[in-house]
Amino acid sequence: MTITRQRLLEMMTAYRSTYLLRTAVELRLFDALANGPADAGEVAATLKTSPRGTRILLRSLVAAGLLDADGERFRLPDGGADLLVTSSPGYAGANVNVASSDWEWDTMKRLGDIVRTGAPLTEETADSPGCGYWVDFAENLTFVTKAGAAFVAETLGTGRADILDVGSGAGLFGYAVAGGDPLSRVWCLDWPNVLDVARKHAERLGLADRTGFIAGDAFSVPLGGSYDVVVVSNLLCQFSKERSSALLHRLSGVLRPGGRLVIAGFTTGDVPPAQAHHAHMLELLMLAWTAGGEVHSPDDYVRMLDACGLVGARVHRRDGLPLRVVVAEKPADADEEEQ
Known part of the structure; x- marks a missing residue:
């Protein structure tokens, strides 16, 4: 890899593209062009914004490749209607x-x-009860969340199951698994404010009558059970290897014999860092937001699951998806533990 002045300049100014897109989304500017091209005055009238401010913003969006223009008339580019108009299913x-x-x-x-300090500098961290960031995360589903949930469901296959979704967020991972059989049931475990969002998604998906909710800290709240499947998605990166291992050991205790524990999330260590950009940026975020969080490797997860007495741990990958799915099973002759 070669570092160039151009590459450095792109990195130094990348935040400008971010605040430009954020502003256009906030104002719903792309909605104003959903029915066809318009000039700055027409867009300003629709948005109730300053004509001068709107004109400059529109030109900047053209410069950034987010709009096209014919003279002083602006229009959505290819893909714009699908991805940037709020009424689109692919918004x-x-x-x-x-x-x-x-x-x-x-x-x-x-x-x-x-x-310098190796520690968060804010009072509220990612694992603080009621951390507001996780509500935003649950309400605004990322591209990876939906694809990752579908990948987990396909990996496990169909069949009736009682499912515990730990650190559930919107609940999509548990709901995707439950969607394969009308007799499956889901219990979402997360902080109360996040579970409010999970309830809405359960209703939207027609799963409200098959969903239960467990509010609290996954390390201490009674887990209920037992379960055929326990899913842990996008959670263990908040903790050290030791804390992650302790949580997995606790969760393995509520698996039925023959039940499966599923870890889904970003990983590091199995590909060069340049091929795992998002995982390493997430790890940087965990440095800032947690006391000991790191993005673990697939091999780390296999060792953790083995230490829990689970068997057959296997890492599943899909081209184009940055998540890894690791699945292990509780031996059929294992005794269920009290939680």
Whole structure:
């Protein structure tokens, strides 16, 4: 890899593209062009914004490749209607609330101090009860969340199951698994404010009558059970290897004999860092937001699951999807433990 002045300049100014997109999404500017081209005055009238401000913003969006223009008339480019108009089934604009959250922006301004101390500099961290970031994460589903949930469901296959979704967020991983059989049931475990979002998704998916909710800390709240499947998605990166192992051991105790424990999330260590960009950026975020969180490797997860007495741990990968899915099974002759 070669570092060039152009590459450095792109990195130095990348935040400008971010705040440009954030602003256009906030104003619903792309909606104003959903019915066809318009000039700046027409867009300003629709949005009730300053004509001058709107004109400059529109030109900047053209410069950034987010709009096309014929003279002073602006239009959506190819893909714009699908991804940036709020009424589209494929609308992706809401992801700015997660991918470029204010909480992350404000925290990372002090990244140098965080690296010096090796500890978060904010009172609220990713594992704080009621952390508001996870509500945004649950409400604004990322591209990877939906694809990852579908991947887990396909990996496990269909069949009736009682499912515990730990650190459930929106609940999509558990719901995807339950969707394969009308007799399957799901219990979502997360903080109360996040479970409010999971309830809405259960209703949207027609699963409300098959979903239960467990509010609290996964390390201490009674887990109920037992379960055929326990899913842990996008959670263990918040903890050290030791803490992650302790949680997995606790969760394995509520598996029925023959039940499966599933870990889904970003990993490091199995491909060169340049091929795992998002995983390493997430790990940097965990440095800023947690006391000991790291993005673990697939081999780490296999060792953790083996240490829990689970068998047949296997790592599943899919081209184009940055998540890994690791599945292990509780031996059929194992005794169920009390939680």
